Amino acid sequence: MNRFAALLDALLFTPSRNGKLRLMQEYFASQADPERGWALAALTGELVFDEAKPSQVRALAAARVDPELLGWSYDFVGDLAETVSLIWPAAEEAPGHVPSLAEIVERLKRASRAEVSGLLEPWLDALDSTGRWALLKLVTGSLRIGVSARLAKTALAEWGGVEIDRIEEIWHGLAPPYQPLFDWLEGRHPPPATGQLPTFTPLMLAQPLEDADIGGLDPRDYLAEWKWDGIRVQLVARGGEKRLYSRSGDEIGAAFPDLCAAMPLEVTLDGELLVLRDGEVASFNDLQQRLNRKTPNPKLLRDFPAAVRLYDILRESQEDLRGLSFAERRHRLEAWYARAPRPSLDLSPLVRFVSWDELRELRDGARERGIEGLMLKRADSLYVSGRPKGPWFKWKRGALTLDTVLMYAQRGHGKRSSFYSDYTFGAWSGDELVPVGKAYSGFTDEELRRLDQWVRNNTVQRYGPVREVTPQIVLEVAFDSVHRSTRHKSGVAMRFPRIHRIRWDKPFREADTLETLERLLT
Amino acid sequence: MPFAAPRPETWIRTTPAGLYCEPGEFHIDPLLPVPRAVITHGHGDHARSGNERVLATPGTIAIMRSRYGEAAGGSLQPLDYRETLALGDVALRLVPAGHVLGSAQIVLDYRGTRVVVSGDYKRRPDPTCAAFEPCNCDLFITEATFGLPVFRHPPDGQEIDKLLHSLSLFPDRCHVVGVYALGKCQRVLALLRRAGYKEPVYLHGALLGLTELYESLGVPLGPVLPCAGVAREAFKGRIVLAPPAATTDRWSRRLPDPLVAMASGWMRVRQRAKARGVELPLVISDHADWDELTTTIDEVAAQEIWVTHGREEALVYYASKKGYRAGALALTGFEEDE
Numbered sequence: 045m046n047r048f049a050a051l052l053d054a055l056l057f058t059p060s061r062n063g064k065l066r067l068m069q070e071y072f073a074s075q076a077d078p079e080r081g082w083a084l085a086a087l088t089g090e091l092v093f094d095e096a097k098p099s100q101v102r103a104l105a106a107a108r109v110d111p112e113l114l115g116w117s118y119d120f121v122g123d124l125a126e127t128v129s130l131i132w133p134a135a136e137e138a139p140g141h142v143p144s145l146a147e148i149v150e151r152l153k154r155a156s157r158a159e160v161s162g163l164l165e166p167w168l169d170a171l172d173s174t175g176r177w178a179l180l181k182l183v184t185g186s187l188r189i190g191v192s193a194r195l196a197k198t199a200l201a202e203w204g205g206v207e208i209d210r211i212e213e214i215w216h217g218l219a220p221p222y223q224p225l226f227d228w229l230e231g232r233h234p235p236p237a238t239g240q241l242p243t244f245t246p247l248m249l250a251q252p253l254e255d256a257d258i259g260g261l262d263p264r265d266y267l268a269e270w271k272w273d274g275i276r277v278q279l280v281a282r283g284g285e286k287r288l289y290s291r292s293g294d295e296i297g298a299a300f301p302d303l304c305a306a307m308p309l310e311v312t313l314d315g316e317l318l319v320l321r322d323g324e325v326a327s328f329n330d331l332q333q334r335l336n337r338k339t340p341n342p343k344l345l346r347d348f349p350a351a352v353r354l355y356d357i358l359r360e361s362q363e364d365l366r367g368l369s370f371a372e373r374r375h376r377l378e379a380w381y382a383r384a385p386r387p388s389l390d391l392s393p394l395v396r397f398v399s400w401d402e403l404r405e406l407r408d409g410a411r412e413r414g415i416e417g418l419m420l421k422r423a424d425s426l427y428v429s430g431r432p433k434g435p436w437f438k439w440k441r442g443a444l445t446l447d448t449v450l451m452y453a454q455r456g457h458g459k460r461s462s463f464y465s466d467y468t469f470g471a472w473s474g475d476e477l478v479p480v481g482k483a484y485s486g487f488t489d490e491e492l493r494r495l496d497q498w499v500r501n502n503t504v505q506r507y508g509p510v511r512e513v514t515p516q517i518v519l520e521v522a523f524d525s526v527h528r529s530t531r532h533k534s535g536v537a538m539r540f541p542r543i544h545r546i547r548w549d550k551p552f553r554e555a556d557t558l559e560t561l562e563r564l565l566t
Numbered sequence: 567m568p569f570a571a572p573r574p575e576t577w578i579r580t581t582p583a584g585l586y587c588e589p590g591e592f593h594i595d596p597l598l599p600v601p602r603a604v605i606t607h608g609h610g611d612h613a614r615s616g617n618e619r620v621l622a623t624p625g626t627i628a629i630m631r632s633r634y635g636e637a638a639g640g641s642l643q644p645l646d647y648r649e650t651l652a653l654g655d656v657a658l659r660l661v662p663a664g665h666v667l668g669s670a671q672i673v674l675d676y677r678g679t680r681v682v683v684s685g686d687y688k689r690r691p692d693p694t695c696a697a698f699e700p701c702n703c704d705l706f707i708t709e710a711t712f713g714l715p716v717f718r719h720p721p722d723g724q725e726i727d728k729l730l731h732s733l734s735l736f737p738d739r740c741h742v743v744g745v746y747a748l749g750k751c752q753r754v755l756a757l758l759r760r761a762g763y764k765e766p767v768y769l770h771g772a773l774l775g776l777t778e779l780y781e782s783l784g785v786p787l788g789p790v791l792p793c794a795g796v797a798r799e800a801f802k803g804r805i806v807l808a809p810p811a812a813t814t815d816r817w818s819r820r821l822p823d824p825l826v827a828m829a830s831g832w833m834r835v836r837q838r839a840k841a842r843g844v845e846l847p848l849v850i851s852d853h854a855d856w857d858e859l860t861t862t863i864d865e866v867a868a869q870e871i872w873v874t875h876g877r878e879e880a881l882v883y884y885a886s887k888k889g890y891r892a893g894a895l896a897l898t899g900f901e902e903d904e
Contacts, residue, residue: 053836056840057836057839057840057844057845057847058845059845059847063736063845066736067735070735109715110884111886112883113714113715113880113883113884115714116714116877116879117714117716117880120714120716120835120877121716121835121837122837123836123837126835126837127716130717130718130834130835131715131716132717154701170722173718173720177836210761266691311780410752455814457843458845459823459828460819461813461814461818462816462817462845493684500618508841509841543687562609
């Protein structure tokens, strides 16, 4: 366990993706089974201990440590698991048997709530402080070390010398501690067979297309459909089981019992998850309400009805359709849907066009909510996981822009730790600037150096890592859309804001107003 | 306490300039220039410039000369460890505090009462300075920088191993370690050498003077090189020591893909380390941790404990619960940094 704890600790502090990958790969290479398999389960969020609660941790500490001292320490540290791990007094006797992660998982899985404290106490005595921290974070279900399941699988794939998609495809047919997976990756056995299990098929993704590049494409080769502003999902029903997967392969069915109930049998579908009211796409904010809730109540289900707008069909009964062309799959999808229409599923319509100019006009004229732009798919494209070059393009509508004033700057992380690279910008509300967003991309290295220098020379106030600057620089900010938000003082929140241009030339009094931004609300 | 022995608060007290011993007519680590200053150690918040007369260990005086030059004081009087000097009716001794080179506790005897001012101290061995010696006393005035039971510093060898392990895992990255110029820098160097690291270590310009001084005072620290004028690529896979603020600011842009480490007792608290942009926290401290603070209080067998600069309330609470007469001594001007 101490070795796994050291890994979590190092991952927490390592900002770079490559650094995190290296740390995980070193761990997989150096640890034995089933220890590393359980570690993989922890990193991918597959370990849940329902019977361990923060209140038990607090009670264990209060029995060992003076409550006044515990209270002051908690005030200083600000995190219960960390406070307890640091303050836990050394055992009177020599430390006992140091448990492995495997042992901890196996015993906790079988333990009742009443038994959990009895298990934790000797472990806390035997582990070092990092081990205690990792144990408490693990059992209370809040690792928060900046590693996604996808990143852990990427590390595993690179280490094993296989494509990540091959792991994604079988992932949901496997269970911790993943012995067959490690056997395969180390060349002892063929890939684990997942048979009739409802596993995830990594999605086929599109490349962005710039308006200028479209001239090189022949409109007769492509089919077009709307790009809806929800989240891409995959519905899998196989062997009597149903799954709803996010684009990254996470199982999100629990949050959408309404959809799962309405799901058909023996089919794999690709589509966009949306909140739909009478066929109208609701705002992304509405969808967020559903995504944020792991177990929705009936009111939420009623007020925010979820649906999937279908793009593609990958499997029907026993037949794998990925080897068919998109035109043929589209045909199969329409035929399948005609036989089995459902209220919470509908078809994303194809957009008919002859020329690119006509299509561009359709795109820019589309005022229906929820349309982000268009998807262009080659009629002859097979379904290939990943982001192949050429067959699919996303052709987004031009971004919205707003001239704002730089108000605060904060230093970045990792490679950018010496640069003020995170910018908060505001719009005018009367004579007052109101912060309307934050951006940390869209500029060149040269512009970053210049902005950094400017921030240092024009600081009026410092708040820890944040500098307030003289209002002077106009930032032209690009964003996809703007929504109402109760969490922001301005009452609005932008989606995907980035710096479009730095208007060194423009007087800051002439920047845009909050009213202008509000008129862009969707 | 013997009959008629004066209570400590009648002859030692706080003034705007800091702690003052009336019968000896001197201040200890004064904040403002005074006629006579006794200095515990060379850190800038304890040893300030501009006093008329300064009394300290030879090590501390050498450090003050190196830092302040002529401004170190009108006259600088060295006093070796354990030698006694009479100042008025007060007998004064300096005893090793184990904090940094030259650091001392101040032991004051006056009419049968003994007061010990700990200055900053630690109890664990440090190859760059003399080890702390506990002295029995009636009143112990202790620091409390890490006066919370969450502060338990791990063995320093373990922390140095973390640094060397990271260097082997990321051999192309420059490892830049934030260290204070006095004490921490030299201790990290000594610990690296003890762990068998023989490569030259690069030093930020602000660390060179005191490191040379340590060497000249007989503390071997192995090969060191200045950063100035070194080609960027030469720092790959090297260890660079720099003042903490420089590790994440513009100075660090000369380093190739730097991995920022920091050697400090504060690194024990993860969010604190993360907030500072530290990628490799090393819990190496020159201050006593909670266990060292509480053990020392028991060892010196004083009836009375005054707690100063740090988290006084927890240590005062602890000492009171154990039956000592304990109180917080409000002294301003000391920094939390180490």
